[in-house]
Amino acid sequence: MTDTSSNAKVWLVTGATSGFGRAIAEAAVAAGDTVIGTARRAEGLADLVAAHPDQVEAISLDITDGARVDAVAADVLARYGRVDVLVNNAGRTQVGAFEETTDTELRDLFELHVFGPARLTRALLPQMRERRGGAIVNMSSVGGQLSFGGFSAYSATKAALEQLSEGLAAEVAPYGVKVLVVEPGAFRTNLFGKGAAYFSEPLPAYDETAGATRRMVEGSDGLQPGDPAKAAAAIRLALEAERTPLRLPLGGDAVDGITAHIDAQRADLAAWEKVSRGTDADS
Incomplete structure (x- = not known):
């Protein structure tokens, strides 16, 4: 493997066989x-290991x-002495x-999305x-x-991961440790691939809501606008910046969706501000 005493960084990337990883x-x-x-099946990295045996190791x-x-x-840690960048990427739709x-x-x-990454982070922190x-x-x-019909469970896990990350970022900033939350929109990964996406047993009552999401996922694999290679470059750029952002949306659909969601939250806040402030004891 590469001499880790040099300026080269040591990355540990979960879910590294495909997509963002x-x-x-x-x-x-x-x-x-x-x-x-x-990865669960580390043999999926065999070609990258073979091409770069001094730089890449695959672990199940x-x-x-x-x-x-x-x-x-x-x-x-025993063999490399450190991990400079941990990427908690393993996941599924x-x-x-x-x-x-x-x-x-x-x-x-x-x-998969919260407790596993949390444990690995605690082990390396x-x-x-x-x-x-x-x-x-x-x-x-x-x-x-944000969330919408059909993605309540998925979004719940990602929201939990984000709030853990935000608190963690404040805690480790004094030690020079960065925390970056990446928020991709639709990218050409394998998450929507046949056999990769997981579907709960459908109920007819939700055919027009969650069912529409199911059909979107089933029909959009390979048609997503996002390019994982460009996402990787953006992540590196954010990590190398003097001020790394806490959150990094990726893709025009992510920027548009999050902006619209924030605007809707602001509208609700303004509409109900008087009622909200009126619950203070001295109001």
Whole structure:
């Protein structure tokens, strides 16, 4: 592997076999950095390892397996000495109306999008604090800021990840550790691919709402406007900036959607401001 005593950074990227994870890994390699890519099926990185054996290592990791997360983090730190950039990217799409989503489906999604990344972050954070440097990139979604029919569960997990990240950012800023929340819109990843997207059992009552979202997901794979390689470049640009933003929306659809959502929130706030302020004890 690359000599990590040089200026090259060490990246640990979960879900690195495809989509954003793969694009981020490839961009890091192109910059001369070292990449530890993890995935449930790490053989999906075999071609990248073969092409760059001194820069890339593939490790099998199911992010929902807490004991395995701890073991991988300890092993990586023992052998590399540090992780400069952690990218919590592993995830999947889930489509289903709130009523269609079972307890098991909801818990499993939180394990994947919230508890797994949280555990891995906690395992690597002490060395970042002690070194007074590093970055944590949490891959959220435009769904972390807003939601609509069919995406209630998915958006709930991303919103939880975002709020954990915002509090974390304030806590680790004194130690020189950056936290970046990435909010992509629709990108040409495998999230909507056949066999990749997960669908709750549909109820006819929600055919016009959650059902429309289901049909959109089923019919848009490969047609999304976003380019993962450009997303990876934008993430690197944000991390290298003197002032890294807390949130980075990616894609015109994400910017438009979040802007409209903020405008709607402002309108509600203004319309109900008198009532809201009237609940103070001295009003």
